[in-house]
Amino acid sequence: MANVLLISGSVFGTATLTADEIEEQLTSAGHVVTRPENADIAMLTDEQQHILIVCTSSTGNGDVPDELVPLYTGLLNDYPKIIHLAYAVVALGDSSYETYCGAGLSIDAALADLGAKQLAEPLKIxxxxxxxxxxxxxxWVSGVINNHLNPQ
Ligand SMILES: Cc1cc2nc3c(=O)[nH]c(=O)nc-3n(C[C@H](O)[C@H](O)[C@H](O)COP(=O)(O)O)c2cc1C
Known part of the structure; x- marks a missing residue:
């Protein structure tokens, strides 16, 4: 069982729905899931949270959806201390865009740059x-978390 911080960013609702299903599955498996409405950096620096899952679509030219802009800019500008976090990103996108899954990849890179532990390469959908x-x-998220909690 793990404390999981689940953060989603969506424009048209697909990533929100996907995060809803992730939340349901993780909760059914006994994990304690925190799903903030307005994610910010303070939630990431809370050392009670060990696992972060970000589920985001891309908008514009590989841009982060509006609801994740405060979190993303905080990662880039505030250098929060998040080395206690292990994380994985679910990146929704459309491969007809040059910036395929750009938002998810940008968030993944920002978290890695700050020393958080990447549990898997982002899942691109x-x-x-x-x-x-x-x-x-x-x-996919359940598998990533289980591998982390029960390494072979
Ligand atoms: C205006 C617009 C811009 C988009 N830009 C990108 C993009 O840069 N890269 C990408 O991979 N997908 C892009 N997409 C595709 C969406 O990320 C994809 O359809 C996603 O599943 C939508 O999820 P949502 O309903 O949670 O917003 C764009 C879609 C729209 C409508």
């Missing part, structure tokens, strides 16, 4: 190939 990201992301 292409809207051109997968119409139901909520059906694939929860199993």
């Amino acid at each position: 292409d809207a051109l190939e997968e119409s139901e990201p909520e059906s694939v992301a929860p199993d």
